[in-house]
Amino acid sequence: MITLKEIANEAGVSIMTVSNVVNGNLSKVSKENAERIQKIIRERKYIPNSTARSLAKKNSNIIAIILRGDQNENTLQSPHNAALVGIMIQKIQSLGYYTMVNIVQSQDDISKSLRTWNVEGAIFLGMFDDEIERIYQVNNVPMVFIDSYSNVRQLSNIGIDDYKGGYLAAHYLTKHGHQKIAFVGPPTKHNGVIQHRFAGFCNGLKEMGISLNPHHQFTLESETKAEDIIEISRKISVDHRDITAAFVTSDQIASYLIHGLHANHVNVPEDFSVIGFDNLLISTQITPQLTTISQNLTEKANLSVDVLFKQLKSPDAPTESLVLDVALIERGSVAPIMQQS
Amino acid sequence: MITLKEIANEAGVSIMTVSNVVNGNLSKVSKENAERIQKIIRERKYIPNSTARSLAKKNSNIIAIILRGDQNENTLQSPHNAALVGIMIQKIQSLGYYTMVNIVQSQDDISKSLRTWNVEGAIFLGMFDDEIERIYQVNNVPMVFIDSYSNVRQLSNIGIDDYKGGYLAAHYLTKHGHQKIAFVGPPTKHNGVIQHRFAGFCNGLKEMGISLNPHHQFTLESETKAEDIIEISRKISVDHRDITAAFVTSDQIASYLIHGLHANHVNVPEDFSVIGFDNLLISTQITPQLTTISQNLTEKANLSVDVLFKQLKSPDAPTESLVLDVALIERGSVAPIMQQS
DNA sequence: CTGAAAGCGCTTACAG
DNA sequence: CTGAAAGCGCTTACAG
The missing domain is CATH 3.40.50.2300 (Response regulator)
Structure with missing residues (x-):
């Protein structure tokens, strides 16, 4: 590792002068020195040692x-x-x-x-x-x-605006005539994005004179376990044939849900409507493409x-x-x- | 920031002794000292300064x-x-x-x-x-x-084993009766994974007495541009109705391709077969689920x-x-x- | 087992 | 504009 000291030796100046050049404090260095030192730095491919710099400056970058x-x-x-x-x-x-x-x-x-x-x-x-x-x-x-x-x-x-996301979904589905709508996602009891999406969704429904049937809230323990989502699809298509739509808290979950519904001969959107959340790539990769709440990542x-x-x-x-x-x-x-x- | 020196002062020993305790060189420290120092370290929540350590050791972790x-x-x-x-x-x-x-x-x-x-x-x-x-x-x-x-x-x-991946795909498709098969992916001219998947695919076909029609190689300039993939779907479903299957170099691309085919009234797998590559989550999220070459990430x-x-x-x-x-x-x-x- | 000294490669603060 | 000194918080190498 080449150091400040070596550059200083080669240039015939003190390390302070080199340090000033390295840090761009050119007002403190004569033009001739600055240029000569810059040349040497370039030639020797000097790279400052960040650990030394951090130690001295008490910060790090x-x-x-x-x-x-x-x-x-x-x-x-x-x-x-x-x-x-x-x-x-x-x-x-x-x-x-x-x-x-x-x-x-x-x-x-x-x-x-x-x-x-x-x-x-x-x-x-x-x-x-x-x-x-x-x-x-x-x-x-x-x-x-x-x-x-x-x-x-x-x-x-x-x-x-997670609340608004849920709210928009509720309005959109009800405007399309849906009344019995499911909520699918992680638990809503913790203070967080899911809770707010849920709140917006419920209030959106309420405004349209609908209240969410507690049996139509399907809770996933783990966000990514495909089997659990498939199981929910089965329940919806077998035990809850009256439900016509679902608001799902992520595109990921929505895609598994649609797959599971399809496996149970429930086709989206002909037989069942789904709204996702996030507007990730996957929302355009599946068929049908997913209607979803977009956020700008x-x-x-x-x-x-x-x-x-x-x-x-x-x-x-x-x-x-x-x-x-x-x-x-x-x-x-x-x-x-x-x-x- | 609390330092070695402060711990040493409090313990009434030199910083070397503390350093030895911190680094687990307990053979160099008396048991009584070691325990006393460990207690102080814990109480004062001492965290070694990595920048100083790196500078002294000339390495970093x-x-x-x-x-x-x-x-x-x-x-x-x-x-x-x-x-x-x-x-x-x-x-x-x-x-x-x-x-x-x-x-x-x-x-x-x-x-x-x-x-x-x-x-x-x-x-x-x-x-x-x-x-x-x-x-x-x-x-x-x-x-x-x-x-x-x-x-x-x-x-x-x-x-x-990218070569084998292509090879397996070729055999699988031909065994299912496909003869006119497309290759869809990035350019194969660079030395890399795509080139090897392509080589395995071509040789797999050759073993079955089939040679890839150059017009059936569809090249994507950018890996992720959905529009380009959709355009290929259109070409396949309109201009190349004789093609019955495709080997696609990634699940991502395959999912867009399937979507595009569907939009052109070509259904997978009834009208057209597709094999992807990677076995990513998406291969189980789409309908139909994707037959693919899996790698263990x-x-x-x-x-x-x-x-x-x-x-x-x-x-x-x-x-x-x-x-x-x-x-x-x-x-x-x-x-x-x-x-x- | 214990510690005083030197040094890692830089910067800060200061004197000239 | 230039540089000698001290210090950042550690470790290494050594002496006791």
Whole structure:
């Protein structure tokens, strides 16, 4: 590894002068020296040692992306998370920073990763409220959360209008004549995106004079277990033939549901209508293409980095909580009920 | 930040003794001291400063995952890459290391990221042959490549039997009576996975006395542009009604193709058979479920980390090139030709 | 078993 | 504009 000292020797100056050139403090260096040193730096392919720099400056140029993980689930298998992380990394890089990615289990000590590397800021995906509380207690770097509804304290959060998403779905289905509508998704009892989508959905129905039949709420214990979703399809097509439509909390689940319905000779949208959530690639890959609630992942990722850097640059900047809009995308998975057999 | 020195002061010992305790060199410390110091470390929540440690040790505990990116494409949007990266991160963490993720454009200087942080090893996804050559010239950390067919030098690589994948597809389709078969995928002219899948496919056909009609090779310029795939569907269903089946180089592309065929009133598998590649989640989310060539991503990711650490622990370990097996998964997207109308 | 010294490669703060 | 000194928080190598 070539160092400041070697460059300084070769240029016949002190390491301070080289350091100033490396850091672009050209006002402190004579033009001749600056140019000569720059030439040597280029020729010798000098790369500053970030560990030394971090130690001296007590900061790092590292941003951490921290994902809530699970023993038996690959959290980056979720297209939503993967897309966000990919965009964030690119954005962080473009700002001259480095990205460390951590996947933490509940009991893991997040502060260790953050503190050991003097991480300058962190973006969190999928954390639970109680974890957020603990994270705040032990860390004081700028932090931004994605899709948190925690109200235990004022935090910077980038989320979407989950309530409106559910509300739009309810209105759209009822406008198409559906009355007996199912809700399919993870449990709605936790404070989070699912609960808000559910609330918007129920209130949307209520406005149309419909109340959700509790038996028509189908709860998945695990987000990604295909068998559970297939089982729900079976129940709907066998035990609940009166249901004509479903609002499903993710495109992923919706696609399995449609597959399962089809296997039970219930065709979408002829016999049954489905609305998904997210507007992921998969919503255009299946047949019929999925009518869904879209969220803008690119904006979500970029804004989260923007908000983080705002706080990073001015430590007393107020926390920011942004709610991005959602919209209903009409495709082929919903049909008016009149056409149904 | 609490430091070694503070712990040493509080314990009334030198920082060396504390350092030995922190690093588990308990044979060098008296039992009483060790226990007292451990207690203080726990109470004060001491976390070693990795930047200082790295500087002193001239290494880091950081592994880099480097993905080939593209201006207008999110490389983590590929479920294949996202799943691999997720598993790798978890594995790297479980070994006590940290993961930095870089998404590089062609002209980017990879050695900068690697050298500035004293990165101890790197795993590369999606690099081209000429880039690999350059990477090797300027870096000397252990490196593992994923899915590279570069033969410019001996390198550690984890890949799959792409040739066999194509071969299996050809045999399976011909055994089901198909004769006029299309190949759909990215260009086959570059040395890489696609070329080998294509070669296996062509040779598989040849063994059955069939040669691929050059007009039946449909080439996609961009892997993910849905419109291009839909256009191919149109061509096949309108201009090439004699084609009865297709081997497609990814499940992603296959799903769009099936959707496009359907839009042109060609139903899979009744009118047309399709085999995909990867066995991603999507292959079970669409209707019909996709018959496809499966690769084991979990094994691929874990082995790549294993091989990297083998080289990292013994610097003169030979490079390892592993080829994982593939298998054909029978689902619903292929039907015998006799049943076709 | 224990610790004083030197050094890792940088930056900060200061003197000239 | 230039540089000598001190220090960031650790580890290595050595002496006791």
